[in-house]
Amino acid sequence: MTDIKPPVPAISLKDFESRKDEITKELLEAAETAGFFTLVDHGISIEEINDQFALSREYFNLPHEVKAKIPHDIRNNNGWEYKSQIRPSTGQADQKESFWLQHDSKWPSDEDLPNFRAGTKKFMSKCEGISEKILACFSVGLGFSEDHLIKAMDVTAPDNLTQLRLIHYMASENAAGTWRAGNHTDVGCLTLLFQRDGEDGLEICPGRESHTDHAIGDTFTPLPAKTGPIVVNIGDMLMAWSDDRLKANFHRVRAKDTGKSPDRYSIAYFNTGRKNVVMQGPLKKYPPITCGDYFLGKTKSQFGHNFKKNQVNPTVGTV
Template sequence: MQLPTVDFAEFKDGDSKDALEIGQKLFAACRDVGFAYLVNTGIPQEQIDEMFNWSAKLFALPIETKLKASHPPEGWKHRGYSGVGREQVSQLVFDPDELRAIRTGKKILSNNWIPDEDFPGFQSHAMSFYNTCRGFQLSTLLPALALGLDLPKDFFLRYHEANENQLRLLHYPGAPTSVFESGEKGRIGAHTDFGTATLLFQDDCGGLEVETPSQPGVFMPVPPQPGTVVFNIGDFLMRWSNDTLKSTLHRVRAPPRREDDQSDGMTKERFSMAYFMGADKEKIVECLPGCFGPKKPKKYEPIEAGEYINMRLNATY
């Protein structure tokens, strides 16, 4: 099995029969799998490649330079550089101080940059790439999703005005293949994303796996495909849709050793870039129209978007 592919070439302004069919195909992918390959997004491959080059240069910087933009100690201040092993995937938060910080307020997060004199050009290129992803999100992706759900095409735009998104540059260092095969080390364990949805850009290393919808606990590979962007639904949108759309477990493993392996027993480093989309924290959402009825009652109460994320981090949902 492989992920469905959604082609946006004919979406244009979202008012045509072709646009509706694209939206319906995106909806089907979100309902049945929770993941899809997207093509013809309008995000230039040259810009993606350039951002991967910047990411490689970033992670190759001396540690003392990277730490000039160190991630703060508080988990909810999700900005800056996190070193190898500092961040672990978890759906739960138990530290009392961190929980208190999460509960007590809606905090505006400022970006945390390495000073431009230490890494000239990075900030402008990163922001340009971020804005390109946001352009696709607002002009095409969210309208297509709304059409697929038989909603006005601007429906989701009303809930995504405040730019509550994150661009994360991810680096998985190379290591001896034996430590991955023995289970001594991994890359990132099975998890779901918290927010509305995610765009994931992969290099050519491979390793991403998604849980097979019909076989819980069985994961299928999602190999890099030139010219595609991987898209997936987050937990917030799954709740918002009354579990009509699927937020699916996924993980990253070291790619299997090939018969023609010429790597001297080393698994090469992997780079990926994730653009996480989030709803405006102060917007209250309730079950999407068309996702409930006499045979499918509402499972969840209306909730403020920021409160939902806090609940997830508080381990009470």
């Protein structure tokens, strides 16, 4: 397998309404090949991104016992987890901690973390606006009505599964060349990823043909971290929903080859189809399935080892 050619494209959302057809064409081309692209002129300022990263750092700097007040719950995939996500590709836990959030999930109190909830919800709303533009373009490109995917991921609906994830990869002295996050694809439809200058590690590998394909190829290409541009990638759910036309390709976060690997912070906004929405591609390549069923199956493969530990017995209805 060869490197991505051309490189992961940067797509501008400037003058979106008047350039919608042009932007749709660019998005589809990127999604059908690399499965990754970056967004510029998207409407979130560098100051706003830095403010959210500051809130994230404040959260992760809290004592473990404070963060543990909202533990990760396998039933809804919300809450704080610490080195508990095991990738099937490695059989080992990712070397990170993260905090999963939805608008109506449990939040740290203002006493523990002042301004965190208000600031983070404002940031999530910005992500929602950008996501709706991209989802509208993909809906049209796939032959659906323009609002098809937007309605399917309506964050105001009680069965919505869309989430924000704050991520902290801890610094390590002896992790050279290892995986801070093992090879994986994303579960949902569309991921918006925010990174910070100099905190590299993300690598991508194109070439997947089916949303059930576990082959990952052998060539990973680094995608440098920059504050400002948003890295966007297709998830398994949208790959299936598009009859495998849009590619959810493998990626990982790799430690530096030499020396100390510094702390890395990232923020991911996962657009995911609502639990009760039935998904099926325009060509009906796969049988219809609810997004909730699809999501639960994928989540169990990554966090299923925690089921017994958390003393829960998840069913489709609890996602």
